Amino acid sequence: MAWTIRSLADISARTRGAFRQYMKGTDAALKTNFVTVVAKVLAGISHEFELRMAWLTKQLFLSTATGRFLALHASDIGIFRKGASGASGTISVSAAANVTYAAGIRFVSGGITYISTAPATASPLGVLVLQVEAETTGANTNRDADGILTLADPVLWPTLGEEATVGAAGIGGGADVEDDDNLRARALHRKRNPRSGGRLTDYETVALAVPGVFKVWAFRRPLAPGYLALFFLFEGRPNSIPTAGDVVVVQAAIDAERLIRIDDSVAAAPTPLPVDVEIHRLANDTIEVREAINASLAAMYLERCRPGIEGDTFTLSRSWIGEAISQATGEDRHVLAWPLDDIVLTNGQFPVPGVVTYGA
Numbered sequence: 001m002a003w004t005i006r007s008l009a010d011i012s013a014r015t016r017g018a019f020r021q022y023m024k025g026t027d028a029a030l031k032t033n034f035v036t037v038v039a040k041v042l043a044g045i046s047h048e049f050e051l052r053m054a055w056l057t058k059q060l061f062l063s064t065a066t067g068r069f070l071a072l073h074a075s076d077i078g079i080f081r082k083g084a085s086g087a088s089g090t091i092s093v094s095a096a097a098n099v100t101y102a103a104g105i106r107f108v109s110g111g112i113t114y115i116s117t118a119p120a121t122a123s124p125l126g127v128l129v130l131q132v133e134a135e136t137t138g139a140n141t142n143r144d145a146d147g148i149l150t151l152a153d154p155v156l157w158p159t160l161g162e163e164a165t166v167g168a169a170g171i172g173g174g175a176d177v178e179d180d181d182n183l184r185a186r187a188l189h190r191k192r193n194p195r196s197g198g199r200l201t202d203y204e205t206v207a208l209a210v211p212g213v214f215k216v217w218a219f220r221r222p223l224a225p226g227y228l229a230l231f232f233l234f235e236g237r238p239n240s241i242p243t244a245g246d247v248v249v250v251q252a253a254i255d256a257e258r259l260i261r262i263d264d265s266v267a268a269a270p271t272p273l274p275v276d277v278e279i280h281r282l283a284n285d286t287i288e289v290r291e292a293i294n295a296s297l298a299a300m301y302l303e304r305c306r307p308g309i310e311g312d313t314f315t316l317s318r319s320w321i322g323e324a325i326s327q328a329t330g331e332d333r334h335v336l337a338w339p340l341d342d343i344v345l346t347n348g349q350f351p352v353p354g355v356v357t358y359g360a
Helices: 008-022 034-058 067-075 180-192 200-208 244-255 287-304 318-326
Strands: 088-094 106-109 112-116 127-134 148-151 163-172 213-221 224-234 271-280 314-316 335-338 343-345 349-358
Touching: 008 034, 067 180, 088 244, 127 163, 163 244, 180 200, 200 213, 200 224, 200 244, 224 244, 271 287, 271 318, 271 343, 287 318, 287 349, 314 318, 318 335, 343 349
Parallel strands: 271 349
Antiparallel strands: 088 127, 088 163, 106 112, 106 148, 112 127, 148 163, 213 224, 271 335, 314 343
16 A cells, blocks of 8 residues: 655644644634644644655565665575676787786776786787786776777886787676666565576576676577576666676676586677667657657667577567657657568567667
8 A cells, every 4th residue: 555645735734623623712724823833843743754654664665665775675585785896808918029927017098997917928929918807896997899008007017018909808897886776676586586496597696696787588498408598788888788708707607606507608798689760750859859769769678678589589569669759758749660560589689779760
Protein backbone atom coordinates (compact mmCIF):
# COMPACT_ATOMS: atom_id res chain seq x y z
CA MET A 1 0.00 0.00 0.00
CA ALA A 2 1.39 3.40 -0.98
CA TRP A 3 2.29 5.85 1.76
CA THR A 4 0.19 8.96 1.24
CA ILE A 5 1.69 12.29 2.28
CA ARG A 6 -0.90 14.94 3.07
CA SER A 7 -0.29 18.45 1.85
CA LEU A 8 0.47 21.29 4.23
CA ALA A 9 -2.92 22.82 3.44
CA ASP A 10 -4.77 19.61 4.33
CA ILE A 11 -2.88 19.14 7.58
CA SER A 12 -3.35 22.79 8.53
CA ALA A 13 -7.09 22.60 7.86
CA ARG A 14 -7.47 19.50 10.01
CA THR A 15 -5.43 21.07 12.81
CA ARG A 16 -7.58 24.21 12.79
CA GLY A 17 -10.67 22.03 12.83
CA ALA A 18 -9.35 20.13 15.85
CA PHE A 19 -8.86 23.40 17.75
CA ARG A 20 -12.44 24.40 17.02
CA GLN A 21 -13.75 20.97 18.01
CA TYR A 22 -11.89 20.52 21.27
CA MET A 23 -11.33 24.14 22.40
CA LYS A 24 -14.72 25.78 22.32
CA GLY A 25 -14.69 29.48 21.57
CA THR A 26 -11.45 29.48 19.58
CA ASP A 27 -11.32 30.69 16.00
CA ALA A 28 -8.32 29.37 14.13
CA ALA A 29 -9.49 31.06 10.92
CA LEU A 30 -8.34 34.52 12.10
CA LYS A 31 -4.81 35.26 10.89
CA THR A 32 -4.05 37.36 13.98
CA ASN A 33 -5.20 34.67 16.37
CA PHE A 34 -2.55 32.85 18.40
CA VAL A 35 -4.32 29.57 17.71
CA THR A 36 -3.80 30.07 13.97
CA VAL A 37 -0.05 30.36 14.49
CA VAL A 38 0.01 27.24 16.63
CA ALA A 39 -2.00 25.34 14.00
CA LYS A 40 0.51 26.29 11.29
CA VAL A 41 3.45 25.18 13.43
CA LEU A 42 1.80 21.85 14.20
CA ALA A 43 0.96 21.37 10.53
CA GLY A 44 4.60 21.99 9.56
CA ILE A 45 5.86 19.49 12.13
CA SER A 46 3.30 16.89 11.02
CA HIS A 47 4.22 17.35 7.37
CA GLU A 48 7.94 16.91 8.11
CA PHE A 49 7.10 13.76 10.10
CA GLU A 50 5.06 12.28 7.24
CA LEU A 51 7.86 13.02 4.77
CA ARG A 52 10.33 11.27 7.05
CA MET A 53 8.02 8.28 7.47
CA ALA A 54 7.58 8.05 3.68
CA TRP A 55 11.35 8.02 3.21
CA LEU A 56 11.80 5.37 5.91
CA THR A 57 9.07 3.25 4.29
CA LYS A 58 11.08 3.19 1.04
CA GLN A 59 14.16 2.02 2.91
CA LEU A 60 12.34 -1.13 4.07
CA PHE A 61 12.52 -2.72 0.61
CA LEU A 62 15.41 -3.53 -1.70
CA SER A 63 13.50 -2.30 -4.74
CA THR A 64 13.09 1.23 -3.33
CA ALA A 65 15.91 1.67 -0.79
CA THR A 66 18.71 4.16 -1.43
CA GLY A 67 22.20 4.92 -0.18
CA ARG A 68 23.45 3.05 2.87
CA PHE A 69 20.11 1.29 3.38
CA LEU A 70 20.33 -0.12 -0.15
CA ALA A 71 23.92 -1.22 0.53
CA LEU A 72 22.73 -2.94 3.73
CA HIS A 73 19.96 -4.84 1.92
CA ALA A 74 22.41 -5.92 -0.78
CA SER A 75 25.08 -7.03 1.71
CA ASP A 76 22.57 -9.37 3.37
CA ILE A 77 22.59 -11.50 0.19
CA GLY A 78 26.32 -11.18 -0.47
CA ILE A 79 26.23 -8.27 -2.93
CA PHE A 80 28.45 -5.29 -2.16
CA ARG A 81 28.83 -1.92 -3.87
CA LYS A 82 31.61 -2.02 -6.44
CA GLY A 83 34.39 0.43 -5.73
CA ALA A 84 36.18 2.48 -8.35
CA SER A 85 38.85 0.62 -10.30
CA GLY A 86 41.84 1.67 -12.35
CA ALA A 87 42.49 0.64 -15.94
CA SER A 88 45.27 -1.65 -17.08
CA GLY A 89 46.67 -2.83 -20.40
CA THR A 90 49.77 -2.96 -22.58
CA ILE A 91 51.75 -0.25 -24.33
CA SER A 92 54.74 -0.31 -26.66
CA VAL A 93 57.61 2.16 -26.70
CA SER A 94 60.94 2.38 -28.49
CA ALA A 95 63.91 1.29 -26.36
CA ALA A 96 67.48 0.06 -26.50
CA ALA A 97 67.54 -3.37 -28.15
CA ASN A 98 67.70 -6.44 -25.87
CA VAL A 99 67.82 -4.33 -22.71
CA THR A 100 65.73 -5.37 -19.71
CA TYR A 101 63.84 -2.58 -17.96
CA ALA A 102 62.61 -2.81 -14.38
CA ALA A 103 59.03 -2.25 -13.30
CA GLY A 104 58.01 1.21 -12.13
CA ILE A 105 58.32 3.24 -15.35
CA ARG A 106 55.70 5.99 -15.35
CA PHE A 107 53.77 7.40 -18.29
CA VAL A 108 51.23 10.24 -18.42
CA SER A 109 48.08 10.82 -20.45
CA GLY A 110 45.48 13.49 -19.80
CA GLY A 111 46.71 14.08 -16.26
CA ILE A 112 46.50 10.36 -15.41
CA THR A 113 49.72 8.50 -14.57
CA TYR A 114 50.33 4.88 -15.53
CA ILE A 115 53.08 2.68 -14.11
CA SER A 116 54.61 -0.49 -15.53
CA THR A 117 53.95 -3.46 -13.28
CA ALA A 118 56.57 -6.00 -14.36
CA PRO A 119 60.09 -6.07 -15.83
CA ALA A 120 60.27 -6.38 -19.62
CA THR A 121 62.97 -6.86 -22.23
CA ALA A 122 63.08 -4.92 -25.48
CA SER A 123 63.09 -6.87 -28.73
CA PRO A 124 66.12 -6.95 -31.04
CA LEU A 125 64.34 -4.29 -33.09
CA GLY A 126 64.15 -1.99 -30.08
CA VAL A 127 60.46 -2.34 -29.23
CA LEU A 128 59.54 -2.61 -25.55
CA VAL A 129 56.09 -3.92 -24.58
CA LEU A 130 55.02 -3.02 -21.04
CA GLN A 131 52.09 -4.04 -18.88
CA VAL A 132 50.83 -0.85 -17.21
CA GLU A 133 48.09 0.12 -14.80
CA ALA A 134 46.66 3.47 -13.79
CA GLU A 135 47.74 4.88 -10.44
CA THR A 136 44.28 6.36 -9.91
CA THR A 137 40.80 4.92 -10.32
CA GLY A 138 37.78 5.82 -12.38
CA ALA A 139 36.37 5.51 -15.88
CA ASN A 140 38.60 8.38 -17.02
CA THR A 141 41.66 6.10 -16.72
CA ASN A 142 40.59 4.04 -19.77
CA ARG A 143 42.40 4.65 -23.05
CA ASP A 144 41.53 3.51 -26.56
CA ALA A 145 43.82 1.44 -28.75
CA ASP A 146 46.61 3.39 -30.49
CA GLY A 147 46.36 6.21 -27.96
CA ILE A 148 49.53 8.04 -26.92
CA LEU A 149 51.12 8.05 -23.46
CA THR A 150 54.05 10.31 -22.65
CA LEU A 151 57.08 9.19 -20.65
CA ALA A 152 56.87 10.95 -17.28
CA ASP A 153 60.59 10.82 -16.36
CA PRO A 154 62.69 11.00 -19.55
CA VAL A 155 65.79 11.89 -17.49
CA LEU A 156 65.55 8.62 -15.55
CA TRP A 157 65.00 6.58 -18.71
CA PRO A 158 67.12 8.21 -21.44
CA THR A 159 67.04 5.14 -23.71
CA LEU A 160 63.24 5.08 -23.90
CA GLY A 161 61.21 6.98 -26.44
CA GLU A 162 59.18 9.91 -25.15
CA GLU A 163 55.89 8.55 -26.52
CA ALA A 164 54.32 5.13 -26.05
CA THR A 165 51.43 3.65 -28.04
CA VAL A 166 48.51 1.84 -26.41
CA GLY A 167 48.11 -1.78 -27.55
CA ALA A 168 45.31 -3.11 -29.71
CA ALA A 169 43.28 -4.18 -26.67
CA GLY A 170 43.38 -0.67 -25.23
CA ILE A 171 43.82 0.17 -21.58
CA GLY A 172 40.57 -0.94 -19.98
CA GLY A 173 38.85 -2.03 -16.81
CA GLY A 174 38.61 1.42 -15.23
CA ALA A 175 35.26 2.27 -13.65
CA ASP A 176 33.69 4.74 -11.24
CA VAL A 177 32.05 3.79 -7.93
CA GLU A 178 28.85 1.85 -8.58
CA ASP A 179 25.70 3.96 -8.38
CA ASP A 180 22.47 3.01 -6.58
CA ASP A 181 20.59 1.91 -9.72
CA ASN A 182 23.22 -0.63 -10.77
CA LEU A 183 23.70 -1.93 -7.22
CA ARG A 184 19.93 -2.39 -6.88
CA ALA A 185 19.74 -4.20 -10.22
CA ARG A 186 22.54 -6.59 -9.21
CA ALA A 187 21.02 -7.28 -5.81
CA LEU A 188 17.58 -7.95 -7.28
CA HIS A 189 19.16 -10.22 -9.90
CA ARG A 190 20.95 -12.17 -7.16
CA LYS A 191 17.82 -12.38 -5.01
CA ARG A 192 15.72 -13.67 -7.90
CA ASN A 193 18.44 -16.06 -9.08
CA PRO A 194 20.14 -17.78 -6.11
CA ARG A 195 23.39 -19.64 -6.78
CA SER A 196 22.71 -23.14 -8.11
CA GLY A 197 25.92 -24.79 -9.25
CA GLY A 198 26.64 -23.37 -12.67
CA ARG A 199 23.39 -21.93 -14.00
CA LEU A 200 23.67 -19.16 -16.56
CA THR A 201 22.58 -16.66 -13.94
CA ASP A 202 25.56 -17.67 -11.78
CA TYR A 203 27.95 -16.51 -14.51
CA GLU A 204 25.92 -13.35 -15.03
CA THR A 205 26.25 -12.57 -11.32
CA VAL A 206 30.03 -13.05 -11.49
CA ALA A 207 30.36 -10.72 -14.47
CA LEU A 208 28.07 -8.09 -12.94
CA ALA A 209 30.41 -7.90 -9.96
CA VAL A 210 33.20 -6.53 -12.20
CA PRO A 211 33.44 -2.72 -11.86
CA GLY A 212 31.97 -1.03 -14.93
CA VAL A 213 29.84 -3.96 -16.10
CA PHE A 214 26.13 -3.14 -15.92
CA LYS A 215 24.36 -5.60 -18.25
CA VAL A 216 25.17 -9.25 -18.92
CA TRP A 217 23.63 -12.05 -20.99
CA ALA A 218 24.85 -15.66 -20.82
CA PHE A 219 23.96 -18.30 -23.42
CA ARG A 220 24.40 -22.04 -23.89
CA ARG A 221 23.98 -24.24 -26.95
CA PRO A 222 22.14 -27.58 -26.98
CA LEU A 223 24.39 -30.67 -26.98
CA ALA A 224 27.44 -28.55 -26.16
CA PRO A 225 28.02 -28.86 -22.39
CA GLY A 226 31.23 -26.84 -22.43
CA TYR A 227 29.89 -23.98 -24.50
CA LEU A 228 29.13 -20.73 -22.74
CA ALA A 229 28.91 -17.30 -24.33
CA LEU A 230 28.71 -14.29 -22.08
CA PHE A 231 28.07 -10.88 -23.63
CA PHE A 232 28.18 -7.73 -21.53
CA LEU A 233 27.97 -3.95 -21.68
CA PHE A 234 30.44 -1.61 -19.99
CA GLU A 235 29.91 1.91 -18.65
CA GLY A 236 31.81 4.78 -20.20
CA ARG A 237 32.36 3.15 -23.61
CA PRO A 238 30.91 4.36 -26.91
CA ASN A 239 27.45 2.79 -27.07
CA SER A 240 28.48 0.80 -23.96
CA ILE A 241 30.36 -1.73 -26.13
CA PRO A 242 33.36 -3.05 -24.12
CA THR A 243 36.91 -2.94 -25.41
CA ALA A 244 39.24 -5.92 -25.67
CA GLY A 245 40.82 -4.84 -22.37
CA ASP A 246 37.41 -4.95 -20.67
CA VAL A 247 36.85 -8.46 -22.03
CA VAL A 248 40.15 -9.59 -20.49
CA VAL A 249 39.08 -8.29 -17.07
CA VAL A 250 35.69 -10.00 -17.20
CA GLN A 251 37.19 -13.24 -18.47
CA ALA A 252 39.60 -13.28 -15.53
CA ALA A 253 36.67 -12.92 -13.12
CA ILE A 254 34.87 -15.83 -14.79
CA ASP A 255 38.00 -18.00 -14.80
CA ALA A 256 38.22 -17.62 -11.03
CA GLU A 257 34.80 -19.26 -10.54
CA ARG A 258 33.83 -21.20 -13.68
CA LEU A 259 33.18 -24.92 -13.62
CA ILE A 260 35.97 -27.07 -15.04
CA ARG A 261 33.80 -28.26 -17.93
CA ILE A 262 33.25 -24.71 -19.21
CA ASP A 263 35.44 -23.45 -22.06
CA ASP A 264 38.20 -21.08 -21.01
CA SER A 265 37.18 -18.22 -23.29
CA VAL A 266 33.58 -17.19 -22.82
CA ALA A 267 33.45 -13.43 -22.27
CA ALA A 268 32.84 -11.40 -25.42
CA ALA A 269 31.85 -7.92 -26.49
CA PRO A 270 28.59 -7.71 -28.43
CA THR A 271 28.91 -6.88 -32.11
CA PRO A 272 27.41 -3.40 -32.53
CA LEU A 273 24.68 -3.25 -35.18
CA PRO A 274 23.90 0.38 -36.10
CA VAL A 275 20.16 0.85 -36.60
CA ASP A 276 19.44 3.51 -39.20
CA VAL A 277 16.10 5.26 -38.79
CA GLU A 278 14.22 7.47 -41.24
CA ILE A 279 11.46 9.74 -39.95
CA HIS A 280 8.98 11.66 -42.11
CA ARG A 281 6.44 14.39 -41.30
CA LEU A 282 7.88 15.14 -37.89
CA ALA A 283 5.77 17.78 -36.19
CA ASN A 284 7.64 20.35 -34.09
CA ASP A 285 10.89 19.57 -35.92
CA THR A 286 13.54 21.31 -33.82
CA ILE A 287 17.11 20.52 -32.76
CA GLU A 288 15.91 19.85 -29.21
CA VAL A 289 13.27 17.36 -30.38
CA ARG A 290 15.76 15.57 -32.62
CA GLU A 291 18.23 15.27 -29.74
CA ALA A 292 15.44 13.91 -27.53
CA ILE A 293 14.59 11.32 -30.20
CA ASN A 294 18.23 10.20 -30.39
CA ALA A 295 18.41 9.86 -26.61
CA SER A 296 15.12 7.98 -26.45
CA LEU A 297 16.20 5.49 -29.12
CA ALA A 298 19.54 4.85 -27.37
CA ALA A 299 17.77 4.31 -24.03
CA MET A 300 15.30 1.89 -25.64
CA TYR A 301 18.08 -0.26 -27.09
CA LEU A 302 19.71 -0.56 -23.66
CA GLU A 303 16.46 -1.19 -21.81
CA ARG A 304 14.65 -3.64 -24.08
CA CYS A 305 17.25 -5.40 -26.23
CA ARG A 306 19.82 -8.15 -25.79
CA PRO A 307 22.33 -9.81 -28.12
CA GLY A 308 21.15 -12.69 -30.23
CA ILE A 309 23.05 -15.86 -31.14
CA GLU A 310 22.47 -18.66 -33.60
CA GLY A 311 19.56 -20.69 -32.33
CA ASP A 312 18.54 -17.98 -29.87
CA THR A 313 18.05 -14.85 -31.94
CA PHE A 314 16.45 -11.66 -30.68
CA THR A 315 13.92 -9.57 -32.55
CA LEU A 316 14.00 -5.80 -32.28
CA SER A 317 10.41 -4.83 -32.96
CA ARG A 318 9.80 -2.00 -35.40
CA SER A 319 6.99 -0.84 -33.12
CA TRP A 320 9.51 -0.28 -30.30
CA ILE A 321 11.35 2.22 -32.50
CA GLY A 322 8.14 4.12 -33.21
CA GLU A 323 7.23 4.03 -29.53
CA ALA A 324 10.64 5.39 -28.50
CA ILE A 325 10.31 8.25 -30.99
CA SER A 326 6.83 9.07 -29.66
CA GLN A 327 8.13 9.15 -26.07
CA ALA A 328 10.74 11.80 -26.87
CA THR A 329 10.06 15.11 -25.14
CA GLY A 330 8.44 17.59 -27.53
CA GLU A 331 7.50 15.03 -30.20
CA ASP A 332 3.87 15.33 -31.31
CA ARG A 333 3.52 13.11 -34.38
CA HIS A 334 5.66 11.38 -36.98
CA VAL A 335 5.73 8.71 -39.69
CA LEU A 336 8.36 5.98 -39.38
CA ALA A 337 9.62 5.36 -42.91
CA TRP A 338 12.55 3.08 -42.04
CA PRO A 339 13.06 0.35 -40.97
CA LEU A 340 10.23 -1.32 -42.82
CA ASP A 341 10.20 -4.45 -40.67
CA ASP A 342 11.48 -5.97 -37.45
CA ILE A 343 15.25 -6.46 -37.09
CA VAL A 344 16.56 -9.90 -36.14
CA LEU A 345 19.78 -9.97 -34.11
CA THR A 346 22.16 -12.94 -34.26
CA ASN A 347 25.87 -13.79 -33.99
CA GLY A 348 26.24 -11.62 -30.90
CA GLN A 349 24.75 -8.50 -32.49
CA PHE A 350 23.45 -5.70 -30.27
CA PRO A 351 21.61 -2.62 -31.61
CA VAL A 352 23.28 0.78 -31.30
CA PRO A 353 22.16 4.17 -32.63
CA GLY A 354 22.78 4.56 -36.35
CA VAL A 355 22.00 7.47 -38.65
CA VAL A 356 18.66 9.18 -38.09
CA THR A 357 17.45 11.04 -41.19
CA TYR A 358 14.42 13.26 -41.54
CA GLY A 359 12.27 13.51 -44.65
CA ALA A 360 9.40 15.72 -45.66
